[in-house]
Amino acid sequence: xxxxxxxxxxxxxxxxxxxxxxxxxxxxxxxxxxxxxxxxxxxxxxxxxxxxxxxxxxxxxxxxxxxxxxxxxxxxxxxxxxxxxxxxxxxxxxxxxxxxxxxxxxxxxxxxxxxxxxxxxxxxxxxxxxxxxxxxxxxxxxxxxxxxxxxxxxxxxxxxxxxxxxxxxxxxxxxxxxxxxxxxxxxxxxxxxxxxxxxxxxxxxxxxxxxxxxxxxxxxxxxxxxxxxxxxxxxxxxxxxxxxxxxxxxxxxxxx
Amino acid sequence: xxxxxxxxxxxxxxxxxxxxxxxxxxxxxxxxxxxxxxxxxxxxxxxxxxxxxxxxxxxxxxxxxxxxxxxxxxxxxxxxxxxxxxxxxxxxxxxxxxxxxxxxxxxxxxxxxxxxxxxxxxxxxxxxxxxxxxxxxxxxxxxxxxxxxxxxxxxxxxxxxxxxxxxxxxxxxxxxxxxxxxxxxxxxxxxxxxxxxxxxxxxxxxxxxxxxxxxxxxxxxxxxxxxxxxxxxxxxxxxxxxxxxxxxxxxxxxxxxxxxxxxxxxxxxxxxxxxxxxxxxxxxxxxxxxxxxxxxxxxxxxxxxxxxxxxxxxxxxxxxxxxxxxxxxxxxxxxxxxxxxxxxxxxxxxxxxxxxxxxxxxxxxxxxxxxxxxxxxxxxxxxxxxxxxxxxxxxxxxxxxxxxxxxxxxxxxxxxxxxxxxxxxxxxxxxxxxxxxxxxxxxxxxxxxxxxxxxxxxxxxxxxxxxxxxxxxxxxxxxxxxxxxxxxxxxxxxxxxxxxxxxxxxxxxxxxxxxxxxxxxxxxxxxxxxxxxxxxxxxxxxxxxxxxxxxxxxxxxxxxxxxxxxxxxxxxxxxxxxxxxxxxxxxxxxxxxxxxxxxxxxxxxxxxxxxxxxxxxxxxxxxxxxxxxxxxxxxxx
Numbered sequence: 001x002x003x004x005x006x007x008x009x010x011x012x013x014x015x016x017x018x019x020x021x022x023x024x025x026x027x028x029x030x031x032x033x034x035x036x037x038x039x040x041x042x043x044x045x046x047x048x049x050x051x052x053x054x055x056x057x058x059x060x061x062x063x064x065x066x067x068x069x070x071x072x073x074x075x076x077x078x079x080x081x082x083x084x085x086x087x088x089x090x091x092x093x094x095x096x097x098x099x100x101x102x103x104x105x106x107x108x109x110x111x112x113x114x115x116x117x118x119x120x121x122x123x124x125x126x127x128x129x130x131x132x133x134x135x136x137x138x139x140x141x142x143x144x145x146x147x148x149x150x151x152x153x154x155x156x157x158x159x160x161x162x163x164x165x166x167x168x169x170x171x172x173x174x175x176x177x178x179x180x181x182x183x184x185x186x187x188x189x190x191x192x193x194x195x196x197x198x199x200x201x202x203x204x205x206x207x208x209x210x211x212x213x214x215x216x217x218x219x220x221x222x223x224x225x226x227x228x229x230x231x232x233x234x235x236x237x238x239x240x241x242x243x244x245x246x247x248x249x250x251x252x253x254x255x256x
Numbered sequence: 257x258x259x260x261x262x263x264x265x266x267x268x269x270x271x272x273x274x275x276x277x278x279x280x281x282x283x284x285x286x287x288x289x290x291x292x293x294x295x296x297x298x299x300x301x302x303x304x305x306x307x308x309x310x311x312x313x314x315x316x317x318x319x320x321x322x323x324x325x326x327x328x329x330x331x332x333x334x335x336x337x338x339x340x341x342x343x344x345x346x347x348x349x350x351x352x353x354x355x356x357x358x359x360x361x362x363x364x365x366x367x368x369x370x371x372x373x374x375x376x377x378x379x380x381x382x383x384x385x386x387x388x389x390x391x392x393x394x395x396x397x398x399x400x401x402x403x404x405x406x407x408x409x410x411x412x413x414x415x416x417x418x419x420x421x422x423x424x425x426x427x428x429x430x431x432x433x434x435x436x437x438x439x440x441x442x443x444x445x446x447x448x449x450x451x452x453x454x455x456x457x458x459x460x461x462x463x464x465x466x467x468x469x470x471x472x473x474x475x476x477x478x479x480x481x482x483x484x485x486x487x488x489x490x491x492x493x494x495x496x497x498x499x500x501x502x503x504x505x506x507x508x509x510x511x512x513x514x515x516x517x518x519x520x521x522x523x524x525x526x527x528x529x530x531x532x533x534x535x536x537x538x539x540x541x542x543x544x545x546x547x548x549x550x551x552x553x554x555x556x557x558x559x560x561x562x563x564x565x566x567x568x569x570x571x572x573x574x575x576x577x578x579x580x581x582x583x584x585x586x587x588x589x590x591x592x593x594x595x596x597x598x599x600x601x602x603x604x605x606x607x608x609x610x611x612x613x614x615x616x617x618x619x620x621x622x623x624x625x626x627x628x629x630x631x632x633x634x635x636x637x638x639x640x641x642x643x644x645x646x647x648x649x650x651x652x653x654x655x656x657x658x659x660x661x662x663x664x665x666x667x668x669x670x671x672x673x674x675x676x677x678x679x680x681x682x683x684x685x686x687x688x689x690x691x692x693x694x695x696x697x698x699x700x701x702x703x704x705x706x707x708x709x710x711x712x713x714x715x716x717x718x719x720x721x722x723x724x725x726x727x728x729x730x731x732x733x734x735x736x737x738x739x740x741x742x743x744x745x746x747x748x749x750x751x752x753x754x755x756x757x758x759x760x761x762x763x764x765x766x767x768x769x770x771x772x773x774x775x776x777x778x779x780x781x782x783x784x785x786x787x788x789x790x791x792x793x794x795x796x797x798x799x800x801x802x803x804x805x806x807x808x809x810x811x812x813x814x815x816x817x818x819x820x821x822x823x824x825x826x827x828x829x830x831x832x833x834x835x836x837x838x839x840x841x842x843x844x845x846x847x848x849x850x851x852x853x854x855x856x857x858x859x860x861x862x863x864x865x866x867x868x869x870x871x872x873x874x875x876x877x878x879x880x881x882x883x884x885x886x887x888x889x890x891x892x893x
Contacts, residue, residue, distance in 0.1 A: 137385035144396030
C-alpha cells in the first residue's frame with residue numbers, strides 16, 4: 001500500500017517545528033509501524049536528508065521508549081499496543097497518517113518525535129521505591145502475599161513508563177503513571193512502612209514537574225498500552241488523603 | 257600472558273565464604289572518597305550501581321537510553337532460577353550448579369557457577385523485599401514453573417514480564433540512590449572508549465547523545481555491564497541499540513575477549529516476515545511447558561495445521577529426547593528445528609518455521625488457564641502475526657538471543673586490565689557454551705547485587721583514591737581519538753546507508769557463523785568481512801553533524817565496531833573444531849547428529865588478545881578443571 005505521512009520535524013527544543021509530508025510507498029501489511037518509518041528514513045538518508053528521529057529500542061512493547069502520537073492517538077489506533085507493536089495491517093492504501101511527538105510542558109522536545117521524559121524518573125526517585133539495601137531481606141517466603149494482592153500489584157507494575165498517559169490527557173497529567181507506580185508498592189505488605197511518605201513525595205514531585213491534575217477524562221486509560229486501570233488514580237487519591245491525615249503521627253527522630 | 261582465574265583454594269562449597277572473609281574491606285568513612293564508573297543500567301549494571309552507592313561509594317552510571325529503566329534486561333520474559341527448593345522436588349545449590357555446568361556443555365568455570373547457585377537464593381529474597389510482584393500461590397507463597405534443561409521447578413516469575421519486574425526493582429533501588437545524590441546518572445550517554453593509565457582502567461570517554469559533546473570521566477574503577485553482542489547478526493531478539501562498542505573498545509585497549517563464538521540461538525522466536533524485518537521477537541521458553549512442538553512427517557505437506565491428523569505429525573523433540581521432550585535445552589531444540597526445516601518439513605512462508613501447538617493444553621486445562629499463564633505472550637504473537645494462537649498453533653523459528661562469550665574476567669569479575677570489571681552478559685564466565693533458560697536474570701543480579709560489591713571493595717582497598725583526573729594527558733589523547741573517529745565517519749559521505757552494511761554483515765554471520773559452522777564457511781566469512789569493512793569506511797553515508805542528536809551517527813559507530821568484532825568471532829569459531837553447546841561444528845557430531853565435544857583438546861576458555869584491525873588475534877588459554885562435575889556426553893534422551 002501507499003501512504004502519505006505528515007510528520008512533526010523540529011531540530012531541538014529551542015527552535016520551532018513544523019509538519020513535513022513524506023510519501024511511504026510499498027508498505028507491507030506485515031511491517032511494524034516503526035519498520036515503515038525505517039524504510040522512509042532509509043530513503044531520506046539516501047537522498048542526503050536527515051532521517052526522522054524517534055525513540056525506540058526493544059521493539060517488542062516492553063521498554064517503553066517508543067513514543068509518538070499517530071493520527072491524534074498516542075501509540076496509534078490499536079488498543080493496548082505500543083507504536084513498535086502496531087502493524088501496518090491496521091492501515092489501508094491511501095491513508096494519510098499524522099505523526100507527532102508527545103505534547104506536554106513537562107516533556108520538552110529533544111528532536112523531531114523525541115521528548116525528554118526525565119520527569120518520570122524524578123517522580124520515582126522522589127519515593128517510588130522500598131528502602132531496602134542489598135542484603136537486608138528476610139527469606140522470600142517469610143512475607144506471604146495473597147495471590148489477589150500480588151496480581152493487583154502486578155497489574156499496576158506492568159506500567160512501561162512510556163508517558164502515553166500524559167500525552168493523551170488534556171491536562172498533560174501524569175496521574176496514571178504516578179498512581180500505578182505508587183499502587184504497585186502501596187498494595188504490597190513490603191511497601192507499608194513507607195506508604196504515606198512515598199505517596200506524599202511522589203505527588204509533590206509530580207506537581208513540581210509541571211504535570212497537570214486529573215479531572216477524570218480517562219483518556220490515559222484508553223491510551224495506555226498496558227491497559228492500566230484508572231482505579232489506581234482513585235487509590236492514589238485515597239492514599240494521599242490518608243497520608244495527609246496521618247502526617248501528625250510521626251516521631252521527631254530527635255534524641256531527648 | 258598467563259591467565260590467573262584467582263579461584264580461591266578449598267572445597268567448592270567453601271570457596272566463596274572463605275574468599276569473602278579473606279578479601280579486604282574499605283572502611284565506611286573511606287568509601288565516600290572513591291568513585292566507581294558503571295556503564296550500563298540493566299539487571300547487572302542497575303543492581304551494581306545501586307548496591308555500590310548503598311555501600312557508600314560515589315557512582316557515576318551511564319546508559320544510552322533516555323532512562324535507566326529501559327535497558328534490554330526489561331524484555332526478558334520467562335523467569336529467574338534460584339535453588340530455593342520451595343517445591344520440595346529435590347532441588348539444591350548443588351543441583352542448580354550441576355544443571356548449569358552440564359547445560360553449558362562443560363565449558364564454564366566450576367567455582368563461578370557454584371557461587372552463582374549459592375547466591376541465587378539471596379536474589380529472590382532481595383527482589384521480594386523490594387516489592388517485585390512475583391507470581392504467588394493461593395496460600396501467599398511464591399510460585400514456580402519449569403524451564404528447559406532442568407527436571408525441577410525452580411523458576412520464579414512475574415507473568416511473562418519477569419525481566420521487566422526485576423529491572424524495575426533494580427531501577428527503583430537505583431533511583432533511590434540518585435535521589436539521595438549517591439549516584440550521578442547520565443542518560444543518553446554512550447561510552448566510546450576506555451582510558452587506561454599505567455595498565456589500570458581509570459575512566460571512560462563518552463558522547464552526549466543530545467549535544468554530541470565528547471566528555472571524559474575519571475574514577476577509581478570502571479565496571480562494564482553493557483550486555484551482549486547478538487546484534488552482530490543484525491537480526492536478533494536484542495533491542496535495536498544493543499551493541500558491542502563498550503566491550504570492543506575495552507578489548508582494543510587490552511582487555512581479553514573470551515569465547516566470542518559462543519552464541520545462543522533461541523528456539524522459540526517469531527519467524528521473519530520479510531526484508532523490512534528490523535528485529536526478531538522472542539516467545540518465552542516457558543511456553544514450552546504447555547506447548548508441543550511439531551512439524552508434518554512428510555516434506556512439502558501444505559495442509560493447514562488443523563487438517564493434519566495426529567498420525568501425520570512428528571513431535572520431534574518428544575520423539576528424540578523423551579525425558580526432556582519439549583523442554584530440551586535451547587541449543588538442542590534450535591538445532592532440531594533447523595534440521596527438520598532443512599529436510600523440507602518446515603511450515604509457514606519460506607518453510608522456516610515449526611509449530612508450537614497449545615491445542616492439547618487448552619483441552620486439558622481450559623482456555624482460561626492458558627490465558628492466565630501466557631495471555632500477554634499470546635496477544636503479542638497475534639499483534640505481530642495477525643494469527644490467533646488459541647485457534648491455530650504458533651509458528652516459531654530459532655533466532656539469535658544471547659551471547660555467552662564476553663570479556664574475560666577472573667573470579668573477582670575483573671578483567672586482565674586492572675580496575676576494569678565486567679558483569680552480566682558482557683562477561684563470559686558462567687554459562688559456558690550454552691545458557692539455560694532463566695539463568696541470565698540470575699547471573700545479572702548475582703553479579704550486581706552479591707558478587708561485585710564484595711570483590712570490587714577488595715580492589716578498591718588496595719587503591720589510593722582519585723589519583724588521576726581527566727586533565728591527565730591520557731584522557732586528552734583518547735578524547736581526541738574519539739572525536740577524530742566521529743569526524744571520519746561523518747566525512748566519508750558515500751552512497752550506502754549504515755543499515756545496508758549492517759544487514760550484509762548480519763547475513764554473512766548468520767550464514768557462516770550461525771547455527772551450524774564449518775571450516776570452509778568460516779574461512780569464507782573471514783574473506784568476506786575485511787572488504788565489507790573497507791567498503792564501509794569508503795562508502796558509508798552518515799547524515800547530519802556531530803553536535804546534535806544524530807541516530808545515524810550512533811548506528812555508524814556501532815556497526816563500525818561490529819565489522820571489526822565479527823572477524824574475531826569467526827577466528828574463535830574456526831579455532832574451536834569441536835562442537836559444544838551453541839557452537840556446532842558440522843565436522844564434529846555423533847552418529848545421531850548431536851554436538852560432539854573434544855574434551856581432550858578443547859577444555860579451555862579461549863581468551864583473545866587484540867593485535868590491530870584485521871590482524872590475526874593472539875589466543876591465550878585458561879584451562880578448565882572439572883573436579884566436581886564428571887565430564888560426560890550431554891544427554892537429554
